[in-house]
Amino acid sequence: MSQQLMNMVEKANMKEEVSYFEIGDTVDVHCRILEGEKERIQVFTGVVIARSGSGTREMFTVRRIVQGEGVERKFPLHSPRIARIEVKRAGVVRRAKLYYLRDRVGKAVRLKERRIDAAKREALAAKAKESN
């Protein structure tokens, strides 16, 4: 009973539509940034290395290399400050957390590209949405 109430509260505060992406995908995260009165969009590009939490608390971690230095940002999936998540490329991965990428430098950081067509991706997205 209480879990149902909890889910209800969380559902009301979740985004209705979240772009579908998988671990290992290279994504563009469009974040809204408030500078005084003005709002602008900043894009953070990198590989999704982890997803954690559930409901409104779900977070995802994006890693990229900036000037030879690894940078990771953790975003709340349902935050209104995340405007859009765009999938650029899918990678071949065999686990849910890609923390092993942290120990890699240079060419070894790259993930092999996984080719999936739009129809298959849509089918997967629909399936993920259903299970939610």
Next chain:
Amino acid sequence: MAVGLLGRKVGMTQIYDPTGKVISVTVIQAGPCHVLQLRTEERDGYEAVQLGYLDKPRPAAGHQRRTKRLASRSQRGHVAKLDSKRQRRRAAAGVEPAPKPNCEPKRFVREFRGSVDGYEVGQELSVGVFSDIQAVDVVGTSKGRGTAGAMKRHNFRGQRATHGVKKCHRHVGGTGCSASPARMFKGKKAAGQYGNARCTVRNLRVVEVDLENNLLLVYGAVPGPNGGFVTIQQTNKLK
């Protein structure tokens, strides 16, 4: 009475405000509550409104009550008129019977001190009473931790890990003077029962009131486990 209600802690979660800031909230299922009794100056010596929350099941007809889960005869008689020898005697003597709410027996009953104006027995209060209220105080029973050491119970620092400390790393240490007064002062903080005590958290901001599901969302934590009963009252601390 100040605006108040009884409820149950559902749990904690996070929501986002329009600017995208995360707010940690406690979800409380508040009400609906019935007014069971009005305490008046002339009859009881003080003024208060007695509320009841959550129905308590009755024992099956003709069965003896064997568990405290089911409502006793006195609890059933508290919410509705029950026939008894005493009632008949009082009726014959012309004593006016006390008004009854005519609802189901309640599991959680508490009184709120204050004027009874505008309240009547049997009235149903919903979470809507908090619609215009900015902040509340929440009273609950904290999670029981059993017998706990002084470090956990009073945030003592314990003793060193090394430098000759032997098997006393989490002990209290010194507890007072020596030959005079030759005793420990009363109330010295030490190990003992921790938790499972009445606990109040004041001035919690009301984030959202959900009339449809009787839910109240307050900013911050509330004492007790999920499912624990809480008393919610308009705060008098708000500046």
